[in-house]
Amino acid sequence: MAAAGSAVGLGNIWKFPYIAGESGGGAFLIIYLLCVIVFGLPLLVTEFMIGKRSGKSAYGAFRQLSGNNRWQWLGWLSMLTAFIIMGFYFVVTGWCFNYLVEAIRHTFHGQDAAALNAYFDGFVGNIPRVLLYSVVPVVLTASVLWFDVNKGIEKLSKILMPLLLIMMLLMAGRVLMLDGSNVGMQFFFRIDFSQITPYVVLEAMGQCFFSLSIGMGALITYGSYMPRYQSVPAASVQVAVLDTLVAVLAGLIIFPAVFAFGFNPAEGPELAFVVLPAILEKMSFAWLSGVLFFGLLCIAAVTSTISLMEIVVAFFCEATAETRHPLNRHKSVLLVSAIVVLMIALCVVANLFDFYDKVTSCIMMPLGALGMSIFVGWGLSRNGDQQPQFNAKGIKRPVVALYLLSIRWIVPIAILLIFLYNIGLI
Numbered sequence: 001m002a003a004a005g006s007a008v009g010l011g012n013i014w015k016f017p018y019i020a021g022e023s024g025g026g027a028f029l030i031i032y033l034l035c036v037i038v039f040g041l042p043l044l045v046t047e048f049m050i051g052k053r054s055g056k057s058a059y060g061a062f063r064q065l066s067g068n069n070r071w072q073w074l075g076w077l078s079m080l081t082a083f084i085i086m087g088f089y090f091v092v093t094g095w096c097f098n099y100l101v102e103a104i105r106h107t108f109h110g111q112d113a114a115a116l117n118a119y120f121d122g123f124v125g126n127i128p129r130v131l132l133y134s135v136v137p138v139v140l141t142a143s144v145l146w147f148d149v150n151k152g153i154e155k156l157s158k159i160l161m162p163l164l165l166i167m168m169l170l171m172a173g174r175v176l177m178l179d180g181s182n183v184g185m186q187f188f189f190r191i192d193f194s195q196i197t198p199y200v201v202l203e204a205m206g207q208c209f210f211s212l213s214i215g216m217g218a219l220i221t222y223g224s225y226m227p228r229y230q231s232v233p234a235a236s237v238q239v240a241v242l243d244t245l246v247a248v249l250a251g252l253i254i255f256p257a258v259f260a261f262g263f264n265p266a267e268g269p270e271l272a273f274v275v276l277p278a279i280l281e282k283m284s285f286a287w288l289s290g291v292l293f294f295g296l297l298c299i300a301a302v303t304s305t306i307s308l309m310e311i312v313v314a315f316f317c318e319a320t321a322e323t324r325h326p327l328n329r330h331k332s333v334l335l336v337s338a339i340v341v342l343m344i345a346l347c348v349v350a351n352l353f354d355f356y357d358k359v360t361s362c363i364m365m366p367l368g369a370l371g372m373s374i375f376v377g378w379g380l381s382r383n384g385d386q387q388p389q390f391n392a393k394g395i396k397r398p399v400v401a402l403y404l405l406s407i408r409w410i411v412p413i414a415i416l417l418i419f420l421y422n423i424g425l426i
């Protein structure tokens with residue numbers, strides 16, 4: 001559940017619809033689903049397994065399992081990736097908090113598409129306000145890590161995540177009753193093969209990594225908490241299915257509404273933030289629906305920021321443990337928060353939003369995944385460690401064989417091919 005909390009977040013509800021909207025709807029959806037099967041499942045298994053076997057987080061896990069320092073760069077890469085993602089993820093989480101406040105004030109009552117677009121542009125143009133709202137979730141996340149109340153948050157999200165899902169189902173039901181919603185359904189489900197370009201494939205792969213929180217060692221930490229008896233493949237399938245369901249549900253809510261209300265599916269990052277208030281206004285109990293939805297969205301975002309910040313905090317603690325200036329947890333939390341605030345300021349002031357996003361999803365996470373697949377598929381087996389331990393009874397040999405085939409050949413070759421196509425070498 002905690003890993004699902006890390007996976008389900010703004011990536012599903014905000015990013016998936018906007019990238020799908022820019023990349024041709026149905027064409028993107030099909031490639032995305034393929035990516036979840038080809039990359040998502042094997043890499044979820046891989047990260048959980050690395051964590052479960054080593055009992056460590058990304059920093060120590062590679063050294064522990066390989067017995068040398070040659071794979072240490074994967075830990076560093078994951079720390080760097082987490083920092084850059086936080087640089088823009090907190091900004092969007094701040095947008096959510098701002099929209100929660102506006103939902104409480106019922107600002108969007110009676111506003112049409114043009115007014116909602118104008119509101120968004122006005123808000124993101126107000127840099128001090130955006131900065132202020134981005135710092136709110138940083139303080140919240142840091143407090144959770146400072147007071148070590150992760151477990152409490154986990155319990156809370158066990159109740160709130162299903163509530164978010166129910167809320168989204170109700171919204172999907174309402175949207176499907178709107179006039180013109182069928183055009184959006186066609187957009188989302190009809191595959192126009194001419195839209196599939198190497199860049200769309202790269203974006204789908206990046207979105208898959210981002211949404212499932214893979215390729216940067218975040219789930220290694222969760223794997224290290226897994227009890228012995230827990231089945232790694234079962235947990236991986238659960239996380240993949242739940243995460244994908246939420247993303248598809250978000251598409252089912254947003255695209256029919258886009259066409260019914262006269263928005264543009266290729267609006268870009270503002271898509272969810274202009275369309276969702278319009279839908280919520282059409283719900284019965286509009287005020288309550290708006291407050292509830294944006295409240296739950298904020299919580300879904302914060303469960304993800306907790307896992308992002310935890311990677312770096314754990315890294316700082318572990319990496320400095322044997323030095324003359326070891327950082328304890330509290331000092332790490334403070335230092336990390338300060339760096340994150342700087343990254344956020346840089347993102348907002350220098351307009352690095354797109355850069356942060358693309359460089360992590362489309363380059364750093366696939367690179368991390370490539371490293372991890374080679375580490376597990378080739379590195380470990382050279383150490384005489386032939387079989388991956390799934391810690392699951394009754395796993396059939398063909399499943400193990402399929403996993404090894406994926407992690408040794410399919411995942412690394414597919415990532416390399418997608419890279420080569422996109423830099424024009426193929």
Ligand code: PFF
Nearest residue numbers: 007009010011210211213218
């Ligand atoms: N998977 C999260 C989302 O879809 O919103 C984002 C994320 C969280 C990425 C944690 C990476 C990570 F380590």
